[in-house]
Amino acid sequence: MTSERPGTSNQAQGIETELPQGAVVYSSIVAFLAWVVCVYDFIMFGTLLPKIAEDFGWATATSTAIATLVSIGTMVVALGVGPLIDYLGRKRALIVTTAGTGLSSLLTGLTPAAIAAPYLTLVRAISGLGYSEQAVNTAYLNEIYGTRKNRGFIYAFIQGGWPIGVLLASAFTALLLEPVGWRGVFMLATIPALIVAILGLKLRETPRFLAMQRIRQLERENRHDEAIELGRRFDIDVHHVRQSTLRQIFEPDIRKHTIFLALAFLTNWIGIQVFAVLGTTVLTEGKGVSFGSALTVLIVSNAAAYIGYLCHGFVGDRIGRRLTIAGGWIIAGAAYTIMLFGPNAESFVLTMYTIGLFFIIGPYAALLFFMGESFPTRVRGTGASFVNAMGPIGAIVGSALLTWFLTISGNNMVLSAFLSGGLATLLSGVLMLGTRDVKDPTQAEVLPEDEGSAEAQAT
Incomplete structure (x- = not known):
């Protein structure tokens, strides 16, 4: 979204240049909830690792080695989220990362004892999707807020989902660990993640991403002048769109x-x-x-x-x-x-x-x-x-x-x-x-x- 000259339409080639306030508020709420549930899952593994190690009889060295391998897997998955955001879309990326968090929690709760160490190393790498949800919020909300005043301050409330997710993970672990065990704690965490992913289905895609999609299509059709004009309306550089x-x-x-x-x-x-x-x-x-x-x-x-x-x-x-x-x-x-x-x-x-x-x-x-x-x-x-x-x-x-x-x-x-x-x-x-x-x-x-x-x- 960009500032429009007086008298110009709020659409370009059928794409809105700015979303209504209600859509912006809804996007902020869903992005905040998505970040909270993703942090919840991400932090919970470290919190419950001593209990998991105790259950499987792991030595401390084994636990730290698994934690290190999980961090490497998280990094690899996180690198793959970027192209997902830029090609699949900001809205869809939010849904995928949040649903992926729920999947990570569910599969962790279903860990088979016989292959626990290699299984958890692979499964917890999926939590890289949840960790990367903040990168999705970065791209999505930056474009949703556009040139609204105090947009950085508004975003701070959404990013504040980190300490809230940490505190919720600690609190619910303390409350649920004894009655349902560490497996149950992870499996119950699947529910809020899936609820937020469903809420994400009603999100609006950002005008800039829709314009970027259209520009790529125009470039594929060799309609370069039209791509440049549309890029001008949305303040998008079109010179490198065909590159990785x-x-x-x-x-x-x-x-x-x-x-x-x-x-x-x-x-x-x-x-x-x-x-x-x-x-x-x-x-x-x-x-x-x-x-x-x-x-x-x-x-x-x-x-x-x-x-x-x-x-x-x-x-x-x-x-x-x-x-x-x-x-x-x-x-x-x-x-x-x-x-x-x-x-x-x-x-x-x-x-x-x-x-x-x-x-x-x-x-x-x-x-x-x-x-x-x-x-x-x-x-x-x-x-x-x-x-x-x-x-x-x-x-x-x-x-x-x-x-x-x-x-x-x-x-x-x-x-x-x-x-x-x-x-x-x-x-x-x-x-x-x-x-x-x-x-x-x-x-x-x-x-x-x-x-x-x-x-x-x-x-």
């Missing part, structure tokens, strides 16, 4: 942006793995915080993370998302560094940890929307999914780096957490500054043909 979308994100015009954004995402996930996923270990072994207090701070900090989403979404609309993300991650790296090398007083440690989580997680509301608006329409899904797939890689690297530094430092957790997670978090903020600075079209009256439009900057 994965190849296009490394074309000279956007290669630097893709590389810096992917590296920033990957290095930030190293920090997340060390300080968020392995946070209890760092707090208890590195700073002497009691396990009970560490669990409490994880709950409090997840609530703080949700507020962080809203704050960074709001600030990103005003000063630009690139600077908001970079600044937040640099502050997070500084907070974690101060926490590690500062006093061991529990109140001080927990305060700095919460500040760190606020600024490392919160910018993802701005980041995911930035990913959508910084790639052109023709590769928006592929670009967002490729960058998103760096998350599992960062998680694997984060665990490996922390283990390596602990080994060579004689189990010095403070130094190891800084060298692995602290420096990586700071570096991620610096790398963000190497990405393209995309101007929000709501901050300047930009017309589709203007060189300053978001699409023009991304092509």
Whole structure:
């Protein structure tokens, strides 16, 4: 959707240039619910892995090896979601990723004991569909919101489904594990995922994707002038539409942006793995915080993370998302560094940890929307999914780096957490500054043909 000149029609070749408000609200609600249920399934496996290992008699090394293989499988599946978004459609991709999450939960609950390890390694790779639902939301809602004001702030509410999904996974696991067992917990998770996938059937496809489909058809029919004219109406570059979308994100015009954004995402996930996923270990072994207090701070900090989403979404609309993300991650790296090398007083440690989580997680509301608006329409899904797939890689690297530094430092957790997670978090903020600075079209009256439009900057 783009700004229209006064007096022009709100349709081009039968395609609406802007959806009605009711469709936008419905899309936001379904996208939020889809992200919540996908996070629920994604987090639940890690939460229940100790119980699964106990049931099958796995050693700790076996559990961690399976978790690593699952992360690799998640990354592979996530890479395949990008072309799905750009060729099958934003709406259909949301339905597929959400239904895939339900399938992942169901098959996990049906794990046969005889082949549990290889079976789970393959089945849980399907959860890469659920992890990639945020990339679908990135492409879908960026186009649905168009040039509406405060669109980054609105998107922050949807991205806030992450901490809500985490808290729901923890709560329902605690409530249901004893009566139905870990298998039952996974199988029950299938129901909400399928309900949301059904709700997705009533979603409207984005005008930009419909226009992109039509442009591809016109190009196949060698009606190039008509394709260019339609592209002009929807602010879509048509010069590379016949190339593979994965190849296009490394074309000279956007290669630097893709590389810096992917590296920033990957290095930030190293920090997340060390300080968020392995946070209890760092707090208890590195700073002497009691396990009970560490669990409490994880709950409090997840609530703080949700507020962080809203704050960074709001600030990103005003000063630009690139600077908001970079600044937040640099502050997070500084907070974690101060926490590690500062006093061991529990109140001080927990305060700095919460500040760190606020600024490392919160910018993802701005980041995911930035990913959508910084790639052109023709590769928006592929670009967002490729960058998103760096998350599992960062998680694997984060665990490996922390283990390596602990080994060579004689189990010095403070130094190891800084060298692995602290420096990586700071570096991620610096790398963000190497990405393209995309101007929000709501901050300047930009017309589709203007060189300053978001699409023009991304092509």
